[in-house]
Amino acid sequence: xxxxxxxxxxxxxxxxxxxxxxxxxxxxxxxxxxxxxxxxxxxxxxxxxxxxxxxxxxxxxxxxxxxxxxxxxxxxxxxxxxxxxxxxxxxxxxxxxxxxxxxxxxxxxxxxxxxxxxxxxxxxxxxxxxxxxxxxxxxxxxxxxxxxxxxxxxxxxxxxxxxxxxxxxxxxxxxxxxxxxxxxxxxxxxxxxxxxxxxxxxxxxxxxxxxxxxxxxxxxxxxxxxxxxxxxxxxxxxxxxxxxxxxxxxxxxxxxxxxxxxxxxxxxxxxxxxxxxxxxxxxxxxxxxxxxxxxxxxxxxxxxxxxxxxxxxxxxxxxxxxxxxxxxxxxxxxxxxxxxxxxxxxxxxxxxxxxxxxxxxxxxxxxxxxxxxxxxxxxxxxxxxxxxxxxxxxxxxxxxxxxxxxxxxxxxxxxxxxxxxxxxxxxxxxxxxxxxxxxxxxxxxxxxxxxxxxxxxxxxxxxxxxxxxxxxxxxxxxxxxxxxxxxxxxxxxxxxxxxxxxxxxxxxxxxxxx
Numbered sequence: 001x002x003x004x005x006x007x008x009x010x011x012x013x014x015x016x017x018x019x020x021x022x023x024x025x026x027x028x029x030x031x032x033x034x035x036x037x038x039x040x041x042x043x044x045x046x047x048x049x050x051x052x053x054x055x056x057x058x059x060x061x062x063x064x065x066x067x068x069x070x071x072x073x074x075x076x077x078x079x080x081x082x083x084x085x086x087x088x089x090x091x092x093x094x095x096x097x098x099x100x101x102x103x104x105x106x107x108x109x110x111x112x113x114x115x116x117x118x119x120x121x122x123x124x125x126x127x128x129x130x131x132x133x134x135x136x137x138x139x140x141x142x143x144x145x146x147x148x149x150x151x152x153x154x155x156x157x158x159x160x161x162x163x164x165x166x167x168x169x170x171x172x173x174x175x176x177x178x179x180x181x182x183x184x185x186x187x188x189x190x191x192x193x194x195x196x197x198x199x200x201x202x203x204x205x206x207x208x209x210x211x212x213x214x215x216x217x218x219x220x221x222x223x224x225x226x227x228x229x230x231x232x233x234x235x236x237x238x239x240x241x242x243x244x245x246x247x248x249x250x251x252x253x254x255x256x257x258x259x260x261x262x263x264x265x266x267x268x269x270x271x272x273x274x275x276x277x278x279x280x281x282x283x284x285x286x287x288x289x290x291x292x293x294x295x296x297x298x299x300x301x302x303x304x305x306x307x308x309x310x311x312x313x314x315x316x317x318x319x320x321x322x323x324x325x326x327x328x329x330x331x332x333x334x335x336x337x338x339x340x341x342x343x344x345x346x347x348x349x350x351x352x353x354x355x356x357x358x359x360x361x362x363x364x365x366x367x368x369x370x371x372x373x374x375x376x377x378x379x380x381x382x383x384x385x386x387x388x389x390x391x392x393x394x395x396x397x398x399x400x401x402x403x404x405x406x407x408x409x410x411x412x413x414x415x416x417x418x419x420x421x422x423x424x425x426x427x428x429x430x431x432x433x434x435x436x437x438x439x440x441x442x443x444x445x446x447x448x449x450x451x452x453x454x455x456x457x458x459x460x461x462x463x464x465x466x467x468x469x470x471x472x473x474x475x476x477x478x479x480x481x482x483x484x485x486x487x488x489x490x491x492x493x494x495x496x497x498x499x500x501x502x503x504x505x506x507x508x509x510x511x512x513x514x
Contacts, residue, residue, distance in 0.1 A: 016157050019047055023161065027168050033057060036168060037069035040161055044141075045071050048154045050124075051271075052142040058083035058113075061134045081115035083136060093429055093445070096491040100128040100138065111136060116487040124150065129162040137165065145271075146293040147256035147300070203236070203243055204387055207377035213240060213369060220367045221247035226319070228364050229342040231371030233499040234421030237342035238302060240369060245298040250338060253297035258290050261303035261498060269311050270327050273318075279328025291324055291335040298338045304364070305345035305356060316360045339364060344499070374416045374423065375471075384420060385411055388427035389439065398431055404438040417471050417503075418495040445492060472507040475500070484511045 023043045030036045037055040044053045054070040058081075065081050086092055087109050089099065096114060103109040111128055118140070127139045139158060144150065203214060220227055221244045229237045238257065245255040258271055270279075274289030290299055301307075307315070318324045319339060323332050341364045350356035374381060385403065393400050403411075407430075416422050426444065434443040475493065482488040490500040503509075 016047060016153055019043055020157065020160060020164075024164060027164060030168060033067050034069065036165060037067065040139075040165060041069055041071045043161065044139075044158070047157060048141070048150060049145045050141045050143065051145050052123075052140075054118075054140040055137065056081070056140065057135060057137045059134060060085055060136060066135075077117050079117065081113060081117070083111065083113050085109050086112055089433070096488045099429075099432065100126060100136075113138070127158055127162050129166055137162075143257065145287075146254070147258055147290060148254040148293075203239055204384055205377065205380040206383060207380050209372045209377045210380060213371065216367070216369050217243050217247060220244065220369075222249060224249070224338055225366045226339045226341070226364045227366070228347075228368045229340065229371065230368060231342075231344065232373045232419055233344050233495055234419030235371040235373060236420050237344075237371060238300065240371065241298075241300040241302075241340045241342065244340060245300075248298065248338070250297050255298045255300055256290050256294035257300040257302065259302045261306040265308045265311070268307060269314065272311070272315065273324050273326055275327035276329040279326070283328065286326070289324075289326065291318060291337055292333065294337045295335045298340060301339065301341045303343060304341040305343040305347055305350055309355070309357065312357045312360050316357065316363060319360075319363050344502075374419045378412065381411055381416070381423065382408065384423055385427055388424050389431060392428050392431040396432055398434070400431060400434055400439060401437050402439070404436075404440045406441050407439050407444065410441060410444065415470050415474055417474060418493050422493065422495065468507075471503070472509070475503055475507065476509055479504075479509065479511075 020043075023039065026039055027036060030039065037057075040055055041053055044050065052070065054068065056065055057067040058064065059066050060083065063082050063084055065083075083100075084092070084097070085103060089097065089110055089112055092112050092114075093099070096116065097112040098114070100111040100113050103111065113126075123140050124143050125141060129137055129139075139162060141150075141158075203210065203217075205211075217240065227241075227244060229240050231237055241257075242255060245251060260268055263271060270283075270287065270289065272289050272291060274287050274292055275283050277283060277285050314324070318335070318337075322334050322336060324335065325332055347356050347361050347365075351358050351361060374384075389400075389403060392398075411423075418425070427439075429445065430439045430443040434440065436442075475489075478489045478492050479486075482492065486497055486500055486504075490497045493500065495503075
């Protein structure tokens with residue numbers, strides 16, 4: 001029996017065309033949106049194999065979700081998401097709304113979405129499309145199960161599916177009916193431009209810290225040794241991992257990535273090693289794990305410090321002898337994987353507290369690359385800001401000439417608790433919102449511009465405060481402004497809710513103190 005793992009090449013053009021033809025035939029007899037959504041998800045799952053695929057239909061008049069279907073990881077909803085069509089979206093973005101795309105009839109109006117329950121999932125991109133005058137549907141996709149990027153053919157296929165759904169939806173009225181006094185308009189397309197997190201293949205910076213990181217990448221990339229990347233959330237750990245893989249001898253095969261903190265503990269083992277049909281409730285078929293997809297390639301495990309002790313023991317065994325079994329199976333499989341791990345935790349402290357295995361630590365920490373926070377390499381801030389400005393100036397077809405002097409001065413003084421990720425988000429929204437010839441402070445998030453005058457950033461009496469004290473005060477200020485709404489505060493800070501919770505615990509911040 002051959003236990004080798006085939007390379008994940010994705011669907012070819014012939015299979016994509018066959019799937020689209022089959023989808024076109026099947027939807028001709030569809031009588032309601034629920035059935036149409038399920039058929040679409042079946043097609044998406046068969047071709048792109050995303051970890052999570054969602055189709056949502058929103059009513060603009062009622063500003064709420066009216067139908068949702070998904071496949072893959074189940075969504076535990078605590079609140080209903082909302083959608084709106086707005087012209088002045090500055091305050092809405094401050095409250096945590098997300099831009100989906102421009103209105104097909106008025107480019108000054110934008111569709112915006114508020115969906116805090118999807119914060120714990122990494123949504124790779126969304127494709128919104130017009131159904132009827134007051135109905136907007138959105139296809140949301142997380143990363144593929146293999147951790148590889150979506151191909152151009154797959155993205156084109158998704159857009160074609162969206163067009164099919166728009167056409168068929170005009171005759172569907174069983175479950176969702178338009179208002180009696182409203183006549184549906186002809187289908188109109190929304191051109192949606194998206195930027196993926198991993199589109200930035202260059203590690204930018206002129207600080208000595210960045211120069212050292214680049215030198216380390218050059219030294220270790222060609223050697224088949226494990227690498228541990230450490231640093232705060234948002235510093236670019238995955239970017240370094242991808243650079244190592246691209247320069248390695250395994251670069252011909254795709255890097256496979258997995259965030260250990262993005263899934264419940266019960267699902268991490270299945271994602272890593274796969275499972276057999278019937279292994280647990282919901283296991284309706286055999287599924288390959290990341291180790292199978294990453295055979296003869298590189299596996300990047302982000303936030304490895306969040307992995308349970310049980311899974312750590314099984315991971316250690318694979319790293320020692322290259323063998324594993326799928327959950328619920330007894331067949332021994334082999335996988336030749338180079339591991340790159342990353343964490344924002346102090347693993348030595350985790351070992352001392354009994355939450356991380358010492359033997360696993362020494363196995364993954366053959367070479368360590370530490371990425372300092374952005375506030376410790378201030379000479380990189382303007383270079384990165386300029387880079388992101390030009391990326392989004394082109395992406396959104398704006399004609400801005402640059403950053404205003406007040407913005408440049410503010411960028412130099414801001415502590416960036418969300419690191420490069422926060423800077424990227426700030427520049428994206430600034431380019432979108434700016435109406436002048438240059439980016440001005442009026443297009444920067446309110447909580448951040450207010451922070452310039454808060455003790456956390458500018459008070460001369462705090463010149464001798466540590467970076468941790470400055471960060472704590474800034475987080476406290478944002479929490480006060482948001483009424484201790486952690487979701488809104490995390491969005492304004494440009495960090496994940498999980499990271500914010502960790503910082504609240506680290507600094508012993510209590511709501512009663514705010």
